Amino acid sequence: QVQLQESGPRLVKPSETLSLTCTVSGVSISPYSWSWIRQSPGEGLEWIGYIDNSGSTNFNPSLHSRVSISIDTSKSQFSLRLSSVTAADTAVYYCARVKYCNSSGCPGHYYYMDVWGKGTTVTVSS
Amino acid sequence: SYELTQPPSVSVSPGQTASIPCSGDKLGDKFAFWYQQKPGHSPVLVISQDVKRPSGIPERFSGSNSGNTATLTITGTQAMDEAVYYCQAWDTNAIVFGGGTTLTVL
Numbered sequence: 001q002v003q004l005q006e007s008g009p010r011l012v013k014p015s016e017t018l019s020l021t022c023t024v025s026g027v028s029i030s031p032y033s034w035s036w037i038r039q040s041p042g043e044g045l046e047w048i049g050y051i052d053n054s055g056s057t058n059f060n061p062s063l064h065s066r067v068s069i070s071i072d073t074s075k076s077q078f079s080l081r082l083s084s085v086t087a088a089d090t091a092v093y094y095c096a097r098v099k100y101c102n103s104s105g106c107p108g109h110y111y112y113m114d115v116w117g118k119g120t121t122v123t124v125s126s
Numbered sequence: 127s128y129e130l131t132q133p134p135s136v137s138v139s140p141g142q143t144a145s146i147p148c149s150g151d152k153l154g155d156k157f158a159f160w161y162q163q164k165p166g167h168s169p170v171l172v173i174s175q176d177v178k179r180p181s182g183i184p185e186r187f188s189g190s191n192s193g194n195t196a197t198l199t200i201t202g203t204q205a206m207d208e209a210v211y212y213c214q215a216w217d218t219n220a221i222v223f224g225g226g227t228t229l230t231v232l
Contacts, residue, residue: 035221044212044223044224044225044226045161045163045169045212045214045223045226046223047220047221047222047223050221058219058220060220060221061127061220094168094169100216108155108156108157109216110156110157110159110175110215110216111216111221112157112159112171112174112214112216112221113161113169113171113214113221114171114174114180116168116169116170117168118167118168119168
């Protein structure tokens with residue numbers, strides 16, 4: 001079955017760049033879109049952004065200026081970079097597969113996450 | 127930006143029906159999705175496109191969406207359903223989550 005595994009440094013210093021990778025197994029990465037979501041301690045879910053199967057990206061407006069998402073189909077991985085981090089970026093970071101319908105033939109446009117990774121905790125601290 | 131509003135908590139007795147609302151401007155014109163998250167675990171999709179149950183989700187989970195409110199309904203609630211439930215929609219190129227509702231079964 002489809003499995004996603006986040007990896008990357010658990011501790012990042014303030015003002016530095018957070019980098020995480022999600023490794024996809026059980027399915028080809030190419031046909032799908034992929035997303036990052038985070039959850040601050042004791043808080044709700046916050047969508048960070050996604051990369052679609054053409055390589056186009058879309059980000060949460062509140063994070064847009066600091067976020068990038070890329071994909072490496074040869075390694076079946078996609079990655080998140082979040083620059084200029086502060087303590088407010090301390091969170092559990094999840095990667096997930098995105099299902100969507102956004103063409104004129106759709107009954108209505110939608111995007112949602114059907115498979116999630118287990119999440120990785122990233123702490124921003126000096 | 128688009129906002130989805132959920133009550134912070136809902137309580138239900140075992141075997142009874144739990145209803146968790148999610149409100150947003152003209153939400154009924156969009157598709158609503160629901161995720162269940164238990165402590166220490168990642169979210170699990172329980173309702174897709176307003177009313178669809180993914181494979182493996184018990185029949186006691188159902189959804190509806192009309193007007194400004196989407197509702198997740200759990201019929202015959204069990205102790206194992208105790209969790210935080212998040213609604214989600216898509217609006218103007220953004221994926222939006224509600225703040226989450228803690229369902230307590232007592």
